[in-house]
Amino acid sequence: MAYSEEVLEHYENPRNVGKMDDSDSHVGTGMVGAPACGDVMRLQIKVSDEGIIEDAKFKTYGCGSAIASSSLVTEWVKGMTLEQAAELKNTQIADQLALPPVKIHCSVLAEDAIKAAVEDYKKKQSA
Amino acid sequence: MDIQQNYFAFLGLPESYDIDLKSLAARYHELQKTLHPDRFAHLSDREKRLSVQYTAYLNEAVTTLKSPLGRAQYLLNLHGIDTISEASVQLEPAFLFEQMALREDLEDIKALPSPEEALDQFLDKVVQQLATYQKLFAEYYALGDVESLDRAAAVIRKMQFMVKLQKEIELVESELD
Numbered sequence: 001m002a003y004s005e006e007v008l009e010h011y012e013n014p015r016n017v018g019k020m021d022d023s024d025s026h027v028g029t030g031m032v033g034a035p036a037c038g039d040v041m042r043l044q045i046k047v048s049d050e051g052i053i054e055d056a057k058f059k060t061y062g063c064g065s066a067i068a069s070s071s072l073v074t075e076w077v078k079g080m081t082l083e084q085a086a087e088l089k090n091t092q093i094a095d096q097l098a099l100p101p102v103k104i105h106c107s108v109l110a111e112d113a114i115k116a117a118v119e120d121y122k123k124k125q126s127a
Numbered sequence: 128m129d130i131q132q133n134y135f136a137f138l139g140l141p142e143s144y145d146i147d148l149k150s151l152a153a154r155y156h157e158l159q160k161t162l163h164p165d166r167f168a169h170l171s172d173r174e175k176r177l178s179v180q181y182t183a184y185l186n187e188a189v190t191t192l193k194s195p196l197g198r199a200q201y202l203l204n205l206h207g208i209d210t211i212s213e214a215s216v217q218l219e220p221a222f223l224f225e226q227m228a229l230r231e232d233l234e235d236i237k238a239l240p241s242p243e244e245a246l247d248q249f250l251d252k253v254v255q256q257l258a259t260y261q262k263l264f265a266e267y268y269a270l271g272d273v274e275s276l277d278r279a280a281a282v283i284r285k286m287q288f289m290v291k292l293q294k295e296i297e298l299v300e301s302e303l304d
Contacts, residue, residue, distance in 0.1 A: 031223040
């Protein structure tokens with residue numbers, strides 16, 4: 001199956017790969033996995049006191065589409081509010097990357113990951 | 128032989144996770160002989176077609192049941208639990224952290240000047256963990272109630288990540304040779 005140019009671009013030059021300090025109260029970590037393909041994805045956000053996402057990092061062990069989906073999300077969420085980030089839909093990711101139907105689940109994984117990161121940050125703040 | 132039967136019945140094996148792999152291989156060779164195309168050469172096209180169908184079903188059955196993960200998934204499928212195509216499920220965060228850490232460990236090992244020994248030890252660790260999951264699956268599956276089968280499905284999900292990791296380690300090893 002051929003990857004779209006956009007997927008290849010993110011796969012070859014992934015944006016924002018890395019790790020943030022999970023013990024930092026400004027960092028939210030979303031960890032998700034897809035058992036069917038054994039993919040694991042970590043997506044982290046750094047949030048300002050004003051509730052704006054200042055930085056985002058990811059690490060994905062999986063196929064090109066999963067890597068591209070998470071790479072794209074980290075680019076998109078920078079500058080967003082938590083609410084905006086939590087409203088990201090997998091269909092937007094799949095459209096942007098022109099994912100074929102068999103790879104839609106990769107975009108779902110990225111949506112789940114950003115939602116989990118936002119949840120994790122909120123939980124930390126209310127603790 | 129009847130391809131309407133499930134794999135276990137088709138092969139004449141008890142429907143259980145702890146199957147005897149030797150009996151599986153023996154049944155495979157027996158059935159393969161019966162199904163050999165030469166024996167159907169003088170028969171009608173319809174019967175030849177049937178022999179091809181049976182052979183395909185036999186191969187599918189043996190490949191599935193021989194694999195510890197495939198066998199577990201197939202058994203749960205017989206109970207109406209599909210762990211093969213499910214896309215998004217909740218997994219314990221601790222398990223995901225562990226899986227992420229294992230993959231990071233593999234990357235570190237790959238970066239070593241001579242990673243052979245560390246890679247072998249790492250593979251051993253993964254294989255042992257898989258064996259633990261298999262034992263756990265067999266226990267839950269044998270209990271058979273709805274709750275235990277759910278737990279068995281959760282074990283399969285974990286197995287899937289470990290099997291993927293195992294394949295990745297083996298790939299790295301084959302690239303070293």
